[in-house]
Amino acid sequence: MGNRIRNTVTTVIVTAVAASGLTFAYTRNQYEKWDKLDAVYEHLSAQYVEPVDKTKLVDGALDGMMKALDDPYSVYMNQEESKSFGEVISSSFVGIGAEIEERDGRIVIVSPIKGAPAEKAGLKPNDRIIKLGDTSLIGMKSTEAVKLLRGEKGTKAELTIERPGETDPIQVTVIRDVIPIETVYSNLLDNGIGVIQISSVSETTGAEFAKQLTDLKAKGMKGLVLDLRQNPGGLLDQAVEIGEMLLPAGKTLLKVEDRNGRTQEYRARGSGKNPSIDGLPMVGLIDGGTASAGEILAGALQESAGAKLVGEKTFGKGTAQTIMNLKDGSTVKYTNAKWLTPDGTWIHKTGIAPDVEVALPEYAALPYVSPDKEWKQDSYATEVKSIQVMLAALGFDPGRKDGYFDGKTAEAVKSFQSAQGLQATGAVAGDTLRKMTELLAAQLKQNDPQLQAAVKLLAP
Incomplete structure (x- = not known):
């Protein structure tokens, strides 16, 4: 010993x-x-x-x-943490395949993932999971429930469900399986501009990007907006694979510098079996959440593809990490190199500045407000300030935005609740907060100033 x-x-x-x-x-x-x-x-x-x-x-x-080491990117992960990290990198997990949240002490299915075990077993939005086997989920937080609902592939999750409109509970057996997580999304705007959003860079991202690019080109895409906002990064090889679809062969994607100052240059070899952008005009979208591999792509667009970047300065993570897998299943992740933009710039802690700076509305950057708590008159907190900003953005004047929940704020809440067919209590929690968040997300999607500026640069 x-x-x-x-x-x-x-x-x-x-x-x-x-x-x-x-x-x-x-x-x-x-x-x-x-x-x-x-x-x-x-x-x-x-x-x-x-x-x-x-x-x-x-x-x-x-x-x-x-x-x-005093390096936030160098960490030791025990077996459980290593497993979770592996799920993030592989962009998959084993479970029932449903988005859940806690509402009024119940674990509620927001949406089953398409094609996942939960959908195949007949689970529906708004189903309430009250038991898993003999374990009650009533009063449990969603984070705790997620741990229980995940498990080994092929194992059974015996669920007891309360379904709106049904008098008696329903027994449902779900066979856990590997649930892939999408990291690339796309759509084609009416003017022929394609938008591809990359939410993170995992093991499947290169293949996902190739598919979305192929689909958009088949629909007659005239230009591309690459949305890298809130992309925390991920795997270098996948960033390189995506870059090779966007840059002409021979152009520099990035440089990697080791502890001795030796530099390795990564150049685009051509898209190979993957589709190519074929010279179509491009614009990148960036913000303070664009980091690491997301910044690699942003730097390659800006310096090697001649593309403009729109939005706000990126996070500034210019280091690369490698993994040591230990025999007991634990892991050491440590920094082993710096990465540089094609021009040789180390952007660590400084970030990449956009060519066209455009900020999002105030409500787009609000801190998270938990629907599990109730905020009412005479409350004073940072969360109340966020609620007041949200109310104002939705057209309901709270009277102030300093975090104090006064009578004017309560009246604004009541007006909002009445307009949405909710009980007009004047307090904010649960359904009220979820509805506010839902409406603001839809509002931002319809009126995204950064995307609008990017599209304007590409418009003929």
Whole structure:
């Protein structure tokens, strides 16, 4: 047991060595730096006032090692965290395949995912899941329910459902399966301008982008708006695959610089089996949520494709990370390089500035307001300020936007509730907040100033 933590760290070292293709002979002297760590591990294991979980000690040591780097992108992930991270990267998870939320103490299905097990089993929007097997979901938060509804592929989720219009509960069996998550969306505007939104860059994003680009070209697309707003990034190889569909062969996509200052240049090789933009005009949409691989694409458009960028300055993440998978299923993710734009600029912590700066309405950047809480007269909070901004944007004057819920704000809430056929309580929670959010999302979609500016640049 005395060498467990040393062996765990050695696993990390050996993994890194194997990945680099180098071989070293380790001697006892190279381990001496871990004697202090071993001593504390042994002492706590034997002398702490209560029995200790030795796995937690090792996890804590590795977690502390990564935090000592003072790099938010270098982290240790235990087995559960590694599994969740893998789901994000693969853009899939195992579960029943339904979007859920908590409403008034009930877990409600917002929408089954098309073709997923929940839809095949006959689950419908507004179904309330009250039990999973013998476990009651009443009063449970949606985040807790998600953990229970996910599981191993092929396992059964025995659900008890309350359905509007039905007197008795319904028993539904759903077989869990892999649920793919779409990362690319597209539509063709009336003037022939295509819009492709990339929400993140995962293992399937390149293939998804190729399909959407092919579909838009078949419909006679005359120009492309590439929407990279709120794209937190992802996998470098997928960003390169997408870039090769957008840039002429030979053009630089990005450069990667290692710790010794050596630079590797990534050039477009041509789209190959994938479709190409074929010289159609392009514009990119960016904002403060565009980061990492999203910024790689934005930089390539701006500097190598001659495309304009519209919106707001990007986040500014100019580092690349690599993964070490440890034997027990845990993971170390650490920064191993910088990436540079085609012109050689390191955008870390500075971001990429748009060619045409256009801001979104105030309500588009509001912090999240939970529908699980109730906000009423005499409340004072940041969330109340957000509610007041939302009311004003929807045409209901709250009288103020400073976070104090006064009588004028309550009257504005009542007017909104009456207009939407809701009970006019003057308090904001649950259905009222969901309706406000829904209407604002639709309003922004219909009147998106950044998209409008991008389309204007492409209009003939």
